Amino acid sequence: MSGTDPALDPELGVPGRRANRGGPYLMLIPLALSVAAVWWIRHPSLSLVPTRPPARADPDATHDVLGGETQLGGATLAFWLAPSEPDAGRQAFQAKALRSRYGLSEGESWRLRLEWRPLEGAKTAGEPASLDVGRLSIVDSSGTALAPIRLGRDLDPLATLLAPPTSPLVVGTSLDLFLWGRAPLPGARLAGLSDGSSNGEAALEVGLTSRPLRQGDLVGPMASLDAAAPGSSSKSGGKTAAPGASNPAGQGTNEARY
Numbered sequence: 001m002s003g004t005d006p007a008l009d010p011e012l013g014v015p016g017r018r019a020n021r022g023g024p025y026l027m028l029i030p031l032a033l034s035v036a037a038v039w040w041i042r043h044p045s046l047s048l049v050p051t052r053p054p055a056r057a058d059p060d061a062t063h064d065v066l067g068g069e070t071q072l073g074g075a076t077l078a079f080w081l082a083p084s085e086p087d088a089g090r091q092a093f094q095a096k097a098l099r100s101r102y103g104l105s106e107g108e109s110w111r112l113r114l115e116w117r118p119l120e121g122a123k124t125a126g127e128p129a130s131l132d133v134g135r136l137s138i139v140d141s142s143g144t145a146l147a148p149i150r151l152g153r154d155l156d157p158l159a160t161l162l163a164p165p166t167s168p169l170v171v172g173t174s175l176d177l178f179l180w181g182r183a184p185l186p187g188a189r190l191a192g193l194s195d196g197s198s199n200g201e202a203a204l205e206v207g208l209t210s211r212p213l214r215q216g217d218l219v220g221p222m223a224s225l226d227a228a229a230p231g232s233s234s235k236s237g238g239k240t241a242a243p244g245a246s247n248p249a250g251q252g253t254n255e256a257r258y
Contacts, residue, residue: 066184066208072193073129075171076117079190081138081146081208084109084178098180102151102159107181109162110146112136112190115174128171134164135192136177138184139205145188146179184208 067080085091095108114133138146153159162178169175193204 060214062212062214064210065213066188066210068190068206068208070193070204070206072116072131072204073171075119075129077131077193078115078117079112080211080213081110081112081179081184081190082213084111098162102153104149104180109149110138110179110181112138112146112177112179113174114169114177116169116171118172130168130170131193132168133175133177135194137191138179138181138188138208139191140185140188142185144181145184146181149178149180 063082063086065080065082067078069076069078071077083091085094091108098104098109099106114131116131134148136148137144148164149162151159151163164177165175188208189205190208191205193206
């Protein structure tokens, strides 16, 4: 035969035989991918791929919260503290996500709701008392358990939402403050309370007591973009029940009162 016959030419024949050998094995690749997809669907927790958070628990179930009240600035400051998510599965999911995104220390997020109620029939002269909530923390026998979340990311909307508000809380309004850290030990106290007056330089500490609260009243959105109610004196920028959003005290929080 001629030396140019492809069956005998080493430069033309050998590559052709190698390609023929690989053909049948290429058909196994789609099968392997299909098996992997089925395994991932049946075992999402082992796939190391983030999944959706657990579903919320029954809103009519009760959940223990910590809270109290004290007289401050000629008014009653009521507060309660609980994990951001009362459901343990959702709380763990949220804590893991925040630690991963922002490099936070070991801990979880907690929500501190503050409601500064004026005394019935009380009349204030001059500017109302104000409270710098960025100074608040939860302390116990082991030190500071929870403190405001400060991420220093002005252009990150979630970081801005979690950060303490820049404007103080005033009498007649309420807000939620997000804290980060560990669960408080028995005998924990709310520290850093001061109405900003000249005789309030020595910050107060108020003990926290436990009480049950309906889970549906405990859970709420971090923020809402609903417009402020007509006639409301609150300048919240359209955010309600969120850090920096001062709402008229007593609206929607009756079940959480102490």
